[in-house]
Amino acid sequence: MAGRLAGRVAFITGAGMGIGREAALLFAEEGAGVVVADIDANAAKETVALVERRGGRALATIGDVALEADVRRMVADGARSFGRLDVLYNNAGVLWKDRDRSVLETDEKSWDRVIAINLKSAFWVTKYGIPELRRAGGGSVILMGSVSALAGFTRAQDAYTAAKGALISLTKSLAIQFAKDRIRCNIIHPGIVDTPLQAPYLTEALRREFESGIPLGRIAQPREIASVALFLASDDAAFMTGAELVVDGGFTAG
Numbered sequence: 001m002a003g004r005l006a007g008r009v010a011f012i013t014g015a016g017m018g019i020g021r022e023a024a025l026l027f028a029e030e031g032a033g034v035v036v037a038d039i040d041a042n043a044a045k046e047t048v049a050l051v052e053r054r055g056g057r058a059l060a061t062i063g064d065v066a067l068e069a070d071v072r073r074m075v076a077d078g079a080r081s082f083g084r085l086d087v088l089y090n091n092a093g094v095l096w097k098d099r100d101r102s103v104l105e106t107d108e109k110s111w112d113r114v115i116a117i118n119l120k121s122a123f124w125v126t127k128y129g130i131p132e133l134r135r136a137g138g139g140s141v142i143l144m145g146s147v148s149a150l151a152g153f154t155r156a157q158d159a160y161t162a163a164k165g166a167l168i169s170l171t172k173s174l175a176i177q178f179a180k181d182r183i184r185c186n187i188i189h190p191g192i193v194d195t196p197l198q199a200p201y202l203t204e205a206l207r208r209e210f211e212s213g214i215p216l217g218r219i220a221q222p223r224e225i226a227s228v229a230l231f232l233a234s235d236d237a238a239f240m241t242g243a244e245l246v247v248d249g250g251f252t253a254g
C-alpha cells in the first residue's frame, strides 16, 4: 500500500476510541500496520474492524498501559504479528475531573492511578518499545501532553497536569538519548478535543465557555490531532526531535 507510512508499523495505546482511534484509521490509510492497544476490548476490536473495512491492517491487543506485564505483552504481540515496530504513539490517558482535582481535594489512590495511566505508561511503552524501534533501524516516539501542562487553571486537575508536565521532560530526555539510533521523540499538546474523554463533562454551557476562549472559535475534532501525530510519525518530520507541538486553536497564544 502506498502512503506516508507505507511499510511501517505503529503501536498506538488508547486506540479504542477518541484521538487514538482516529490515528489508527489515519495511519492505516497511509499504509501502516496498526497495533491497537487498549484496556477496552470491545472498543479495540471495533477500531480494528473499522481499519479492516477500509482495507487496512490492524491487530487488537488488550491490557492496561499502567502495568508493566501488560505493556510488555502488548508490545511483543504487535512486534510478533507485524514483524517490526516503527512508531510508538503513547496516546492513552485519563481525565477524571470528579476524583482528580486540586491537591487539596485529591486522595492518594486517585493521584497514583492518574499518574500511572498518564505518565508511567510512557515508561513502559518506551522501555519495551524502543528496543523494537532500534531493531527496525530507527523510528518515531510520540507522547501525548496537553495544554494543561503549559498553564495553570482554576478548575484544577493536579495529577493529570503533573503527569503531562513530566512527559515534556521525558520527551527531551528520550530525544537526546536515542537520536544516535535514529529514533525521534516529540510531544503533542492538544487543547480541548471532542472525544469520549471530555464527553461526561462537556455541557453545552461549558463548551460555549471554552469556545469563547479559543481564537479559532471551536474545540478540535480528533482527526485534527491525529493528523499532527501522522506528521510526527512520518518522514515529513525527519528533522524534528525533542519538540513540543501545541495544537489548541490558539488557546495558549492568547
Ligand SMILES: NC(=O)c1ccc[n+]([C@@H]2O[C@H](COP(=O)([O-])OP(=O)(O)OC[C@H]3O[C@@H](n4cnc5c(N)ncnc54)[C@H](O)[C@@H]3O)[C@@H](O)[C@H]2O)c1
Pocket: 013, 014, 015, 016, 017, 018, 019, 020, 037, 038, 039, 040, 043, 063, 064, 065, 066, 091, 092, 093, 094, 095, 117, 144, 145, 146, 147, 189, 190, 191, 192, 193, 194, 195, 196, 197, 198
Ligand atoms: N480530549 C481532549 O480534550 C484532550 C486534550 C488534551 C490531551 N488529551 C490527551 O489525548 C489522549 C487521548 O485522549 P482522548 O480524548 O482521545 O481520550 P478517550 O477517553 O476518548 O480515549 C482514550 C482511550 O484510552 C483507553 N485507555 C484508558 N485507560 C487505559 C489504560 N489504563 N490502559 C489502556 N488503555 C486505556 C480508553 O479505553 C480509550 O480507548 C490522552 O492522553 C489525553 O490526555 C486529550
